[in-house]
Amino acid sequence: MYLIFCIAPSCRRELTLARRQTRKLMTLERKLNERSAHAAVIGLGYVGLPQALAMAQAGFRTTGLDVDGGRVANLMAGRSHIEDVPAAQLRRFLRARRFRASTDFGALTAADVITICVPTPLSKTKDPDVSYIRAATAQVARHLRAGQLVILESTTYPGTTEEIIRPALEETGLVAGRDFFLAFSPERIDPANARFTVKNTPKVVGGLTPRCSRLAAAFYRQFVDEVVPVSSPQTAEMAKLLENTFRNINIALVNELAMMCDVLGVDVYEVIAAAATKPFGFMPFYPGPGLGGHCIPVDPEYLAWKLKAFDVKARFISLAAEINTAMPQVVVSKVAEALNAVGKSLKNARILVLGVAYKRDVSDLRESPALTVMTLLRARGARLAYHDPHVPRIVINGGALVSVKLTGRLLPSQDCVVLLTDHSAFDVPRLVAKSRIFVDTRNATRGLERFADRIVKLGAPSALLNGVRIEAA
Numbered sequence: 001m002y003l004i005f006c007i008a009p010s011c012r013r014e015l016t017l018a019r020r021q022t023r024k025l026m027t028l029e030r031k032l033n034e035r036s037a038h039a040a041v042i043g044l045g046y047v048g049l050p051q052a053l054a055m056a057q058a059g060f061r062t063t064g065l066d067v068d069g070g071r072v073a074n075l076m077a078g079r080s081h082i083e084d085v086p087a088a089q090l091r092r093f094l095r096a097r098r099f100r101a102s103t104d105f106g107a108l109t110a111a112d113v114i115t116i117c118v119p120t121p122l123s124k125t126k127d128p129d130v131s132y133i134r135a136a137t138a139q140v141a142r143h144l145r146a147g148q149l150v151i152l153e154s155t156t157y158p159g160t161t162e163e164i165i166r167p168a169l170e171e172t173g174l175v176a177g178r179d180f181f182l183a184f185s186p187e188r189i190d191p192a193n194a195r196f197t198v199k200n201t202p203k204v205v206g207g208l209t210p211r212c213s214r215l216a217a218a219f220y221r222q223f224v225d226e227v228v229p230v231s232s233p234q235t236a237e238m239a240k241l242l243e244n245t246f247r248n249i250n251i252a253l254v255n256e257l258a259m260m261c262d263v264l265g266v267d268v269y270e271v272i273a274a275a276a277t278k279p280f281g282f283m284p285f286y287p288g289p290g291l292g293g294h295c296i297p298v299d300p301e302y303l304a305w306k307l308k309a310f311d312v313k314a315r316f317i318s319l320a321a322e323i324n325t326a327m328p329q330v331v332v333s334k335v336a337e338a339l340n341a342v343g344k345s346l347k348n349a350r351i352l353v354l355g356v357a358y359k360r361d362v363s364d365l366r367e368s369p370a371l372t373v374m375t376l377l378r379a380r381g382a383r384l385a386y387h388d389p390h391v392p393r394i395v396i397n398g399g400a401l402v403s404v405k406l407t408g409r410l411l412p413s414q415d416c417v418v419l420l421t422d423h424s425a426f427d428v429p430r431l432v433a434k435s436r437i438f439v440d441t442r443n444a445t446r447g448l449e450r451f452a453d454r455i456v457k458l459g460a461p462s463a464l465l466n467g468v469r470i471e472a473a
């Protein structure tokens with residue numbers, strides 16, 4: 001009797017707490033399923049803006065928060081800075097009051113779900129720079145209240161959600177998994193990919209607790225066709241790094257294969273096309289001038305950095321980085337060889353670069369190998385110009401260059417034209433027809449055998465270079 005008297009109040013307290021947690025979960029889950037929840041997205045870049053509009057499209061009142069006041073003002077005026085987000089769509093959601101952008105993080109208080117989509121670059125010493133994640137988390141902590149769901153989407157090393165976000169948010173006195181819900185869900189957006197969008201790209205979700213996973217999954221199911229729950233945030237973080245490391249290493253493999261084909265006098269593109277006819281166990285990747293963008297060259301370094309603390313060396317990652325970062329130099333050597341074949345040198349050669357963005361049909365210059373190729377060409381004395389319909393201006397060695405107009409007279413006046421990014425706006429047959437030498441780093445000239453006398457590719461024999469091949473010793 002005495003025992004029952006003593007235990008009963010604490011049991012009652014626990015019961016009340018459990019009931020409250022269940023109520024919080026049910027309330028949020030209901031709001032998510034009814035799409036009456038208020039969503040907030042921190043960071044309105046390539047990832048955050050399309051995400052925010054997908055949420056708005058599903059019916060959520062969505063607030064996008066960014067520290068860049070100019071970006072926010074443009075968005076509120078209906079101007080989109082992301083190619084995949086048409087201004088008309090943005091304006092429609094602004095008019096319907098389903099989306100708004102702001103620099104006022106006070107809006108987080110009203111949010112039921114908060115996603116964090118801020119940059120995760122590398123520092124100068126190639127270590128992860130998680131300062132943006134820390135800053136965004138500090139903002140969330142300032143406005144955190146019970147019952148909210150917080151989801152990190154930025155690509156980062158395994159452990160970030162539990163080691164950085166959880167403690168920072170729990171400093172408020174609220175407990176993750178009990179008072180608020182926490183998850184990691186990597187973003188897989190592929191800029192300029194019209195086939196795979198936020199909606200039809202499956203979303204991996206790893207919650208801190210089963211309740212966190214259940215809520216995060218319920219949220220994404222409202223605007224993503226397929227949600228893939230995994231057992232923890234760390235598993236989800238690692239899955240994203242596997243995806244991008246897989247790509248990074250396979251690109252390194254074909255880059256090395258291209259160099260092997262150069263030596264052997266075999267066309268690497270023909271080799272890849274033949275191998276790709278195997279209906280199982282093979283996936284084609286293609287060589288190029290080097291890696292670019294905010295993801296593929298950067299993310300594997302996050303994994304390698306994390307493993308250093310365990311005295312584990314990520315050997316594939318470091319070998320792939322060595323091969324991929326050498327590719328701009330390989331391109332420069334090809335240009336030098338091509339000029340040499342017509343009795344010219346790099347020094348003082350007029351060289352026109354086509355495409356400087358890191359990939360087709362985007363304006364993103366981050367980590368673009370074109371900038372390295374151009375820096376190296378200039379260091380060898382070349383006189384550079386460039387054209388990119390998506391990038392009006394770049395800075396090379398501290399000096400600004402402006403994208404030149406592709407006039408009828410420009411191409412024949414150049415000693416060499418180097419295609420580094422194969423934007424779909426380029427009329428390649430016309431460009432090749434007017435060029436004296438055309439160095440193609442993307443196999444954009446396939447099918448143009450009639451111009452074989454002037455085309456030089458990475459990893460393929462060239463008539464201009466007299467099919468020069470190095471004989472085995």
Ligand SMILES: NC(=O)c1ccc[n+]([C@@H]2O[C@H](COP(=O)([O-])OP(=O)(O)OC[C@H]3O[C@@H](n4cnc5c(N)ncnc54)[C@H](O)[C@@H]3O)[C@@H](O)[C@H]2O)c1
Pocket residue numbers: 042043044045046047048065066067068071117118119120132135136153154155156187188189190191294295
């Ligand atoms: N770009 C891609 O193709 C892609 C694809 C998948 C995943 N990712 C990952 O998504 C994350 C975001 O990448 P992105 O390409 O969208 O970057 P981005 O640079 O295009 O956009 C990031 C935005 O965050 C804003 N920002 C920075 N600090 C902030 C803060 N403290 N509070 C609010 N806003 C802040 C910036 O002003 C910018 O508008 C990265 O981790 C990246 O690795 C990117």
